[in-house]
Amino acid sequence: MRGFATRFAAAVGALAIGAVLVVSLAVALRLAQVRFFRSPAKPERAAEKSAYLERVAQAASGRDASALPSFVVVFFDDLGYGDLGSYGNRLIATPRLDALADQGLRMTQFYAAAPVCTPSRAALLTGRFPFRAGAGPHVYFPNDAPLGLALGFFGFPNEVRSDEIFLPEALRAAGYATGMVGKWHLGDADGHRPNDLGFDSYYGVLWSHDMQPLDVYRDRDVVVRDETEQSWLHAFRDEEDAREFRGIDPRTFTDDYTREAIRFLERSQADGPRPFFLYLAHSAPHVPHFASRAQAGRSRGGVYGDVVEDLDRSTGELVDALDRLGLSERTLVLVTSDNGADYGGSPGALRGRKGEVLEGGMRVPMIARWPGRVASGTSDAIAMNLDVFPTLLGLARVPLPDDRVVDGRDLAPVLLANAPSPHEFLYYLGGAASGSHVAAVRDARFKYLLESGDRGRSRPHLTSLALDAEAHDLRARHPEEAARLAQAAARLQAELDANPRGFRE
Missing domain, CATH: 3.40.720.10 (Alkaline Phosphatase, subunit A)
Incomplete structure (x- = not known):
């Protein structure tokens, strides 16, 4: 009987911890959106x-x-x-x-x-x-x-x-x-x-x-x-x-x-x-x-x-x-x-x-x-x-x-x-809970993806849109282009973080 009570108490405790985690996550997600959306x-x-x-x-x-x-x-x-x-x-x-x-x-x-x-x-x-x-x-x-x-x-x-x-x-x-x-x-x-x-x-x-x-x-x-x-x-x-x-x-x-x-x-x-x-x-x-x-x-x-x-x-x-x-x-x-x-x-x-x-x-x-x-x-x-x-x-x-x-x-x-x-530059936004995340950036020749939205399988890579369908990572071949586009994405991200709604004072 004591073993059953112990297991029951452990199960209740686990459920309680799970409930607290779910509620905490919900609250955290809610608070994370206030700045941008609500x-x-x-x-x-x-x-x-x-x-x-x-x-x-x-x-x-x-x-x-x-x-x-x-x-x-x-x-x-x-x-x-x-x-x-x-x-x-x-x-x-x-x-x-x-x-x-x-x-x-x-x-x-x-x-x-x-x-x-x-x-x-x-x-x-x-x-x-x-x-x-x-x-x-x-x-x-x-x-x-x-x-x-x-x-x-x-x-x-x-x-x-x-x-x-x-x-x-x-x-x-x-x-x-x-x-x-x-x-x-x-x-x-x-x-x-x-x-x-x-x-x-x-x-x-x-x-x-x-x-x-x-x-x-x-x-x-x-x-x-x-x-x-x-x-x-x-x-x-x-x-x-x-x-x-x-x-x-x-x-x-x-x-x-x-x-x-x-x-x-x-x-x-x-x-x-x-x-x-x-x-x-x-x-x-x-x-x-x-x-x-x-x-x-x-x-x-x-x-x-x-x-x-x-x-x-x-x-x-x-x-x-x-x-x-x-x-x-x-x-x-x-x-x-x-x-x-x-x-x-x-x-x-x-x-x-x-x-x-x-x-x-x-x-x-x-x-x-x-x-x-x-x-x-x-x-x-x-x-x-x-x-x-x-x-x-x-x-x-x-x-x-x-x-x-x-x-x-x-x-x-x-x-x-x-x-x-x-x-x-042209910027692709999305792929993050805030919706203000720079996910990719391109110029007339190259595109730099930070994330693709491709079922979570993506990683940063550089592609030449004129040469292939985003299939090959060209960062090693064109490191200067990758760095230039990554910097452009970082500059815009910093601007969006500082002034998400884009109002001028």
Whole structure:
């Protein structure tokens, strides 16, 4: 009996120690995030943002806004570098996107700012490294879902910070009509939705379509309610489970988004010429894969190919609408993806996939079309989607905010004159709990990886992107290049550690 009691006491003690360790780890993780993520939007920064937008509005009040260029950003979800014909795919038919690439500029070394959805979108719309806006290496979840609640408990963000300056806010202040159609994925809390952060109109879903509930919104109101039975995680278990939807029909999303995008174009010109910014953020080809009824079974690339061919048709219809409305010659169209290939997608000849800072996880297609302004051709300039913010503001004659660091660079010379990249170095952030960790850095020739996100198997190494697919460590052959890039990464890391949000005093 005494032996049993001893063993029982030991077991209870071990469980207690384990519980203490788990709680201690949870508390430590929570505290570690506070500095980067859970600091609230500061009143003084919100005031500086308001003052900036007021200055932009005042400067725009006396000028003819109709002479300004308009902008369309088509943002695919998980489209891989090798998924389009113009980027080497021979299985999936993408004639309309390939025609855009022939007519405009095809960029071969363009990157998402993160290898997953949420932080990449934050970078696109703010021009800043994602974690500055509260977007770490993870994605957001519905606030009332278990995973959303867990993010909050551990101190991770689950919505973008409202004191960030968003691209549609600045353009709207400058007199632009602003509209978003499609997937948001930057939070569902009040004050953090599309209409709160600069978009005049919104139609779409707040989440990836592997998350629940997938209600469809028009502005702030639910217009199509997801009545699908929800799992305890508020997420689909697999593609078969995802096909048991009720109330919504994701097979129609691409067509619905296209229709709403064209309606926005028409509405924006109803009272005469006016510059506009349209952000069309498709839900596809993210898993689960839903092809339209008309397209299903037609692609040689299987269901994934069907989905991409739906997107190709959608883009063609959007361009046709611009032509029909006489808007093409004053509209810059940018087509890209939020990160690299995932299930079913192709990274082409690149190594790695979504979730990794290897090339296949972050290098994405980028096509720019602007008849008469962007010449047909190819550019190998290194660039990133956080460059879209300063580029569009520059073309719209809107000054950048001066109270904060803008990490992106103006790509107008690249787009309009095929100039060299404005970046000496391009930085890959991610792979650490803080989301502010420099995981890799590259220049025009070499890339230095500190960590790849490749299932924890990586170690620091130098690669020549022109010679191989990140397969060989060239540090011994090029020690000076390795040291130079390592120093560049260390300098940025020190800057981020000292001033993570990048505000100027």
